[in-house]
Amino acid sequence: MFIKRVYIKLIFILAMLEPLTGSAKSTHKIITDEPKTITISTPKLSMVLNYNNKASVTSLVINGKKVISSANGIYTSIKAGGITYSSLHLKSNPMLIKTADSYKIDGISYGDKDLTINESWTFIKKDKSIKWLIERKLSKQVKVDEAAMPVFNFDDINTWNGAYQGYGGLAWFYLFNEPLCTYGVHTRSSSFWNSKNGIGLNITVDAPGKEVAMKYTRTNENKLAYTVTVSNQEMLPHTDSGTNRRRFIRKATDVWSAFNIPAGKSSQSLTFSYFDYNDKYGRGKLAGINGDQVNAVLSTIARIGVIDSLHFGGNSWHTPYGPVCLHEQYIAQLGLGINDPNYLKGYKSCLDFYRDHAIKPDGRVYPRWAYTNEDAMPGEFNKYGFYEAQWGILVDSNPDFVTNVAELYDMTGDKAWVKTHQLSCEKALDWILKRDSNNNGLVEMMTDNQAQKQSSDWIDIIWASYENAFVNANLYHALVKWADIENQLNNHTKAQYYENFAAKLKTSFNKSTSQGGFWDDENKCYIHWRDKDQTIHGRNMVTPVNFMAIAYDICDDDSRKKLILDNIENQMQKENLFFWPLAMTSYAPGEGKDWQWPFPGYENGDLFLSWGAVGVKAYASYNPALAVKYVKNVLDRYSKDGLAFQRYGRLKQDGLGDDILSGNSLSIVGLYQAIYGVNPLYNRFYLDPHITPELEGTALKYNFRDQRLTVNLDNDSYAVSNQRFKVICNKNFGFNATKNQLSYFNGSNPVASLQITTDKPLTISVSQWSNVKMEWQQTATKPSAKALTYLIKQLKPNANYIVSINGKAVQKVKSDDKGDISITHRISGASEKMSIGYGN
Known part of the structure; x- marks a missing residue:
């Protein structure tokens, strides 16, 4: 006790002496x-x-x-x-x-x-x-x-x-x-x-x-x-x-x-x-659907395939195996639904890591990474944990890597970053394009026939061989996406090469099986593959193949789309299934690993939710009500079991498997992308809705390029706004905004049709847009003393146009050689109608 009192007294003396030793300005105080x-x-x-x-x-x-x-x-x-x-x-x-x-x-x-x-x-x-x-x-x-x-x-x-x-x-x-x-x-x-x-x-x-x-x-x-x-x-x-x-x-x-x-x-x-x-994470008002469930699925299940900072995939981190499948084209797409800038930033670093460590010198992309090497082909792995799967050379990893890079670029708009992936994506594409030995536009797998009992795609214990429609559909999607990026990076020669290959692939893909294509006239669906001896396999309406053909715009025959989608839905109603199975009927004996028979079992007919986004997109423009039905079914199942399974059995529709796939969320991602029409693109926010009446009144909150957007969806009236600018239109359009500039993109056009520069908030409601007449209502909540600058693009070159305000002609202007015109105008009232019409 005596020692403690001495210690406290000493501290007190030191504190009293502190100002005398050059610390007169100190605010330190010792507490005891x-x-x-x-x-x-x-x-x-x-x-x-x-x-x-x-x-x-x-x-x-x-x-x-x-x-x-x-x-x-x-x-x-x-x-x-x-x-x-x-x-x-x-x-x-x-x-x-x-x-x-x-x-x-x-x-x-x-x-x-x-x-x-x-x-x-x-x-x-x-x-x-x-x-x-x-x-x-x-x-x-x-x-x-x-x-x-x-x-x-x-x-x-x-x-x-x-x-x-x-x-x-x-x-x-x-x-x-x-x-x-x-x-x-x-x-x-x-x-x-x-x-x-x-x-x-x-x-x-x-x-x-x-x-x-x-x-x-x-x-x-x-x-x-x-x-x-x-x-x-x-x-x-x-x-x-x-x-x-x-x-x-x-x-x-x-x-x-x-x-x-x-x-x-x-x-x-x-x-x-x-x-x-x-x-921070709220998603706004989701009319006609359970918003809390949507948020829960996208906030949890969609993220669990992210194992660590450099390992993004579809299989969750909590399993003993913990694989990452690089042969999944939807990992970037998950980010569209997750809508967290940290996910997009993290996935950029992950793809950098894959670029540097998962691609072989010849351009072959390893399809998997896992906690251990037990799933690898003997000797076919590297020190970073990437490997060839024991089931076969899963060729879809090459186009899927490219697709994920391309779609992540769309979400971030980071052109400098995508430039660092140009050579690796070209190398990955060129590796697989060389596998078209017969020059028919369809690349070939590493195996020639099903008797070799090796897989070649995501459905990894079905023995798809030689010309595989699943892989070729993925490749087409990657080629279209990457050709656009090559053009942006000014490599037009390479872009043309990829565009030409994609066009040839599409033509061959759509030919009937008797002509060397994938369309099965008898079964009214695209087949899974053909062996080198020209025998046809997977004629059982394999849903990912047929959904991709429609969703990726390979099939542009409306009658075929109707046959596929109606036949699938008829079978769904007969069996009262809550979700689409991998195949509507059984693969033939010998087409896959034998323990999957009798039908249905595992990849021969079970329900894998990971194909929900392509399924929703396939139905969205044809019958959005059906797409919404299956989104709701998935949400209902989430309310019962948390979607805490790898798959669902066909007979009992019960949860099976000891993994939870992040792909179980993809129907909800499809809701955002194909039904709400939310499509972040490299230079704009593109809105292309296919909503049903019950979804009217939806007001989404969405993060886009460091902005918090509001997306309003009503019947034939859609709007996108930030805190400063708003665009309203009755059809699909693109939106972009900087501090003092609003850009409107007509339809799916990648070039801004209208750019308005102003220092005050502004709302425009577009009612008509063509190169003959453009018309919009504009509202300024805080009128500016400065004139607004308007740049209208892609009109008739060197043509005369009349500018009208509230129906009264006020100015004649002439477009330049590119078809652009620039005008200035000061809004006189709170709201006015502006139009620009072609004429003398």
């Missing part, structure tokens, strides 16, 4: 109060820090909701040599130093005679956030089993629904279905959210020059332990022997391998900030 707790608060965040013989955050409250309330709530630790050292057990009492805007806990010392860890913690309130700086010094280099900088112990595994990762992935705690489930990822931020109470907590780590990893564990007490680790090198998955890239483990917490921490100083900071889940 009992019980040695402080509360740090912002309007939405509050934490209690305990520094009484330990250092820990014992309470964390988010917008009035307590999420941490224990003595070991948040603390730092190191585990080395089987011994855990932590800030919960200190060598001596730390000190609190308070300034005007910060709290610093100094003298946090723990360890033993062999290893000493000294830390100081500084908490700084900044605007609405709290920044926590952790400075650490080790007495020597040490190999550690774990290092928490820090670990959070949330009160319950159900405190949060999940945590979005900085790259767009998801730690979904629904899948932590037993104690000691652990998931590890490489990210610098984690956004925890609870959909019921709407609270969100973002934690961002700043550690310049360092690698950051995070792990999430359901503890034995059913709490959620969230651990941040900072290291000099990338954290590697833990392995006892053999190859292991596993990110999710059960009955253990050591998801990461041991690593070295050097002696000396290190530092990092964590920033805590609150967000309202509904404001």
Whole structure:
């Protein structure tokens, strides 16, 4: 007791002397109060820090909701040599130093005679956030089993629904279905959210020059332990022997391998900030459909194929196998429904990684990556975990890689980024285009006939061989998408080559089987494949093949579309199926792995939801009510079982398989893309709706190029707006807006038809647009003193036009050699009708 009084007195004297030693301006204040707790608060965040013989955050409250309330709530630790050292057990009492805007806990010392860890913690309130700086010094280099900088112990595994990762992935705690489930990822931020109470907590780590990893564990007490680790090198998955890239483990917490921490100083900071889940991730008003279910599916299931920051796919991270299929053309498309800029940014990094490590020198794209090599062909894998599947050379990975690059470019508009993929995409396409040995426009697989019992596409235990309609449909889609990008990158020669190949492919694809094509006149559908001996296989209305033919505009024969879609729907009604199966009837014996017979079984007739987007798109323009019906069916099934399966059985329509595919969300993605008509493109937001009467009144909130758009869908009246500009039209159109310029794109035209430059908010309602007459109503809520500048493009070249305001001609103008005219006009009232007509 005597020693403690002397110590306190000495501190008091030092504090009194501080101004006399050159620190007259210091605002530091040393606190020695009992019980040695402080509360740090912002309007939405509050934490209690305990520094009484330990250092820990014992309470964390988010917008009035307590999420941490224990003595070991948040603390730092190191585990080395089987011994855990932590800030919960200190060598001596730390000190609190308070300034005007910060709290610093100094003298946090723990360890033993062999290893000493000294830390100081500084908490700084900044605007609405709290920044926590952790400075650490080790007495020597040490190999550690774990290092928490820090670990959070949330009160319950159900405190949060999940945590979005900085790259767009998801730690979904629904899948932590037993104690000691652990998931590890490489990210610098984690956004925890609870959909019921709407609270969100973002934690961002700043550690310049360092690698950051995070792990999430359901503890034995059913709490959620969230651990941040900072290291000099990338954290590697833990392995006892053999190859292991596993990110999710059960009955253990050591998801990461041991690593070295050097002696000396290190530092990092964590920033805590609150967000309202509904404001940030809300999707607006979804009329005629369950918006909460739509949001739930796109916020969770759509993301679970993102295994880690550089591994995006369709199979979820929680399985022991954890594969990524590069032969899936819809991974970028998932981003359209997820609608999170972090997903798009993260997938760019992922595709960069695939470009650099998953493409062989000859252009062949490895189709898969997994936690282990057990699914690989013997010897057909590389050190990064990419491999050829044991089932066959899955040729669709080549066009699918290109499609994902192209569609991600459409969503981001990042031309510099897509340029870095030009050579690799050309190489991937050229590899597969060389496989047209007979020059008929249809590329050939690595096998000649089904007797070789090797697959060639996503349906990987059906022995599709030689000329495969599934792969050729994917290739056509990739060629069309990539040819457009080649033109944008000014490689018109290459673009023409791809366009010509696509045209030839399309012609051959649509020929009857007797003429060397894929159309089966007898069964009124496109077949799956033909063997080299010209025998025809997969005549059983394989739905992905036939849906892709329609959705990708390969089939432009309306009578064929009607036959396919009506026949499928007739069979759906006979069996009362809630979703489209992979094939409407059975493959013939010998066309696939034999345990799938009798029909239906697995890929021979079961229901795989991953083909929902192409199915919805195929029906959208033909009969949107049918497309909406199956979207609703999927949502209804979600309400019953969470879509927590790989597939559904044909006979009982029961969930089967030990995986949850992110593709289970693709019908809902199709709702956005084909029914609502939401299509982000490289230079515009393109809206092409096919809504039904029950969906009228929908008002979507949608993120596009750092803007929060509102998309209004009513009967024959559609609108897109940001906070400044709005376009209304009764048909499909494109929208783009910068600070002072509004662009309207007529129909699907990639060139802006009208550009208006103004410093004030403006709404235009387009009623007519052709190169003969353009007419729109314009409304300025805040009239500008400056004249507006109008640029109208793609009119008749060198032609005279009359400008009219409210039906009165006011100006005659002449288009230039390109068919463009430019005029200026000051809006005189709040609203007026403007028209430009061709004439003398």
